[in-house]
Amino acid sequence: MRTTLIFGASGQLGQCLAHVAQERGTSGLVFLSEAQGNILDTEGLAALFAQHRPAYAINCAAYTAVDKAEDEVELARKINRDGVENLARLCGDYGTVLIQISTDFVFAGNGNLPLLETDATEPISVYGLTKLEGEQVIAAHTDRFFILRTSWLYSEYANNFVKTMLKFGREREELRVIWDQVGTPTYAIDLAGCILTIIETQNQQFGLYHYSNEGLTSWYDFAVAIFELGGLPTRTVAIRTAEYPTKATRPMYSVMDKTKAKAQLGVAIPHWQASLRTCMERLAAAQ
Numbered sequence: 001m002r003t004t005l006i007f008g009a010s011g012q013l014g015q016c017l018a019h020v021a022q023e024r025g026t027s028g029l030v031f032l033s034e035a036q037g038n039i040l041d042t043e044g045l046a047a048l049f050a051q052h053r054p055a056y057a058i059n060c061a062a063y064t065a066v067d068k069a070e071d072e073v074e075l076a077r078k079i080n081r082d083g084v085e086n087l088a089r090l091c092g093d094y095g096t097v098l099i100q101i102s103t104d105f106v107f108a109g110n111g112n113l114p115l116l117e118t119d120a121t122e123p124i125s126v127y128g129l130t131k132l133e134g135e136q137v138i139a140a141h142t143d144r145f146f147i148l149r150t151s152w153l154y155s156e157y158a159n160n161f162v163k164t165m166l167k168f169g170r171e172r173e174e175l176r177v178i179w180d181q182v183g184t185p186t187y188a189i190d191l192a193g194c195i196l197t198i199i200e201t202q203n204q205q206f207g208l209y210h211y212s213n214e215g216l217t218s219w220y221d222f223a224v225a226i227f228e229l230g231g232l233p234t235r236t237v238a239i240r241t242a243e244y245p246t247k248a249t250r251p252m253y254s255v256m257d258k259t260k261a262k263a264q265l266g267v268a269i270p271h272w273q274a275s276l277r278t279c280m281e282r283l284a285a286a287q
């Protein structure tokens, strides 16, 4: 059996892939932490590909600190663009299918209709720009790739908005949260399931896809839902983006249209409220 290499396996999505693979009994997955598979180490990567001759490489590795990226442009670009190119080159050489994860932050976010894969990109942050550059370097090396753009990832693993809200909610009586940025939260466990389905079904419909949960919300409404499900009495105050200054600018509207993913990847996508409930139940059970 040919293997699947998973880069960035210690991050949030990497841990969700391990969780879902264990649930499904998926075999042949090789989980690589940054120390075991640094996507900037071309010699190390070449050795891994020579050893495993993988059928798939899933790239969960990324520079994801959105605000910090504004000051660390070179490092963000190295990881989010050059690292992806290193993988794509080897995938081309070995006939490996590359599964790359990208973001809603490739869009400017000044529209008000769900974004299609064919819509124009216009990143407004260093993180968004370098992730887009990472998308763009792939096709020169291989046409056997899936790029999955996702948004607002959360889960019981690593750091994310849900866990931050639960922590702040326990510590503070009141929280001020932006209500004029609209998007769709995505349970990283659902995304991990989609990725494993692509592999298990040996899907050959390569290309660019949007994948988030269904529905839309604001960060404020998302926070309110988290506090309600978590049984926290925290008062949530809706504020405008201008009242919460951050180094990086974020899209005001980044809801993505998933019609293509549902038609071609064979996945049913849960609504964000249903998936949030599942995640909150698992977090509560783990306490």
Ligand SMILES: NC(=O)C1=CN([C@@H]2O[C@H](COP(=O)(O)OP(=O)(O)OC[C@H]3O[C@@H](n4cnc5c(N)ncnc54)[C@H](OP(=O)(O)O)[C@@H]3O)[C@@H](O)[C@H]2O)C=CC1
Residues within 6 Å of the ligand: 007, 008, 009, 010, 011, 012, 013, 014, 033, 034, 037, 038, 039, 040, 059, 060, 061, 062, 063, 064, 079, 083, 101, 102, 103, 104, 131, 150, 151, 152, 153, 154, 158, 159
């Ligand atoms: N989190 C989110 O809300 C969203 C994420 N995405 C995308 O989804 C993907 C997964 O994100 P997520 O799991 O949340 O991110 P995390 O930040 O949790 O995980 C990223 C992992 O990549 C590792 N990494 C960094 N540099 C390298 C390197 N040179 N070689 C190998 N590994 C490296 C990090 O290690 P270390 O911690 O040691 O630096 C970390 O474990 C990313 O592509 C991200 O851009 C898209 C939309 C939303």
Ligand SMILES: Cc1cn([C@H]2C[C@H](O)[C@@H](COP(=O)(O)OP(=O)(O)O[C@H]3O[C@@H](C)C(=O)[C@@H](O)[C@H]3O)O2)c(=O)[nH]c1=O
Residues within 6 Å of the ligand: 064, 065, 066, 103, 104, 105, 150, 151, 152, 153, 160, 161, 164, 175, 176, 177, 178, 181, 219, 244, 250
């Ligand atoms: C903690 C906090 C955040 N916010 C706002 C700031 C921001 O607009 C929004 C989310 O903040 P965060 O810093 O948690 O999330 P952020 O890092 O902006 O999340 C993004 O990460 C990258 C990796 C992606 O690819 C995106 O899809 C998106 O998930 O919530 C508040 O309004 N009040 C608060 O107390």
